[in-house]
Amino acid sequence: MYFFYIDESGTRDPQVEGMKQDGSRFQKEHLYVLTAVSLFEKRWKDFDRAITNLKLELADYLYRCQRTKQFDLADCEVKSTWLRIPREREKQSPFLTALADADRTRLAKLFYDQLKAQRMAVFSVVVDKRKLHDHVDQHILHKKAYELLLERVERYLGECHPKHQGLIVMDDTDKSINRSLAMKHAYFQREGGKHMDFRHIVEYPFFTDSKLSNGVQLADLCGYNIYRAFRNLDYQYPFFRELLPYFYNSKRTDACKLDGLKIFPPESDLMSFAAGGWADFQTKQPTLS
Numbered sequence: 001m002y003f004f005y006i007d008e009s010g011t012r013d014p015q016v017e018g019m020k021q022d023g024s025r026f027q028k029e030h031l032y033v034l035t036a037v038s039l040f041e042k043r044w045k046d047f048d049r050a051i052t053n054l055k056l057e058l059a060d061y062l063y064r065c066q067r068t069k070q071f072d073l074a075d076c077e078v079k080s081t082w083l084r085i086p087r088e089r090e091k092q093s094p095f096l097t098a099l100a101d102a103d104r105t106r107l108a109k110l111f112y113d114q115l116k117a118q119r120m121a122v123f124s125v126v127v128d129k130r131k132l133h134d135h136v137d138q139h140i141l142h143k144k145a146y147e148l149l150l151e152r153v154e155r156y157l158g159e160c161h162p163k164h165q166g167l168i169v170m171d172d173t174d175k176s177i178n179r180s181l182a183m184k185h186a187y188f189q190r191e192g193g194k195h196m197d198f199r200h201i202v203e204y205p206f207f208t209d210s211k212l213s214n215g216v217q218l219a220d221l222c223g224y225n226i227y228r229a230f231r232n233l234d235y236q237y238p239f240f241r242e243l244l245p246y247f248y249n250s251k252r253t254d255a256c257k258l259d260g261l262k263i264f265p266p267e268s269d270l271m272s273f274a275a276g277g278w279a280d281f282q283t284k285q286p287t288l289s
Helices: 041-065 080-084 086-092 094-098 101-117 138-160 175-191 214-231 238-246 270-284
Strands: 002-010 017-019 025-027 031-040 122-128 166-171 206-208 261-264
Touching (some): 002 214, 031 138, 031 214, 041 094, 041 101, 080 214, 122 138, 122 214, 122 270, 138 166, 138 175, 138 261, 166 214, 214 238, 214 270, 238 270, 261 270
Parallel strands (some): 122 261
Antiparallel strands (some): 002 031, 017 025
8 A cells, every 4th residue: 555645835715816905906825736745555664763763863852952841743743834934933843943953954854865765756736826717716726636636646556556555644634624625535536537537546535633744744845845846937946856856757658748747727837837847857867757
């Protein structure tokens, strides 16, 4: 069995423009990104142990040498927002706040290192909300992004690991949100997607607390890097480029297409941006072609 840890970047709000009380307009986030990372079940223990051991090592150091409180594992959650924004870090994570910059960097690097060490694959759907139809609400937006992500996962399992099943693992955020997602998942299992049936994905998603899921935390880190690259139209963004070798790419399609990355809707200008960036990356990394 393979685990697929999923997290989102950006908001599900399909509106890209808002209005203040004084009548002036402002721009909202125009992207929504849903990202998954895969992990083979027999590699889970090595993956989790590597990250957990470093978290506990750093927590013990802070307690003994910096005289902080005794942080437990749930206190040591890693989120992209907390690593990037000091104000958010100070409000949300005493553990990350207490760490030196070098130790935060060391911890983040260990997360990314697991992609290679555990032979993980990356999948992502980038939704350009500027090109959505007016009838699209947050439920339709998320349902479509989830369907497209499941399609990437199904193709990966069908081609690369046809004897294995896939379990979706997501953050346990809210009962109503979880129920809505489970119903979407059940619909796709029953009716299939627009382009395929989901034969390798198990019955329902598994919801877990992200505080204790290093897999969900890694999906969060990867998801932001993809969001950042497409928001800024910066295919050279270093953390995004480091992910590119790990995106699923089928051997059955031509080298111009990156199968693990889906842009929606197809009318988006991000389609040409993604294709051009991938072609340039392959030119500089010929062994990936």
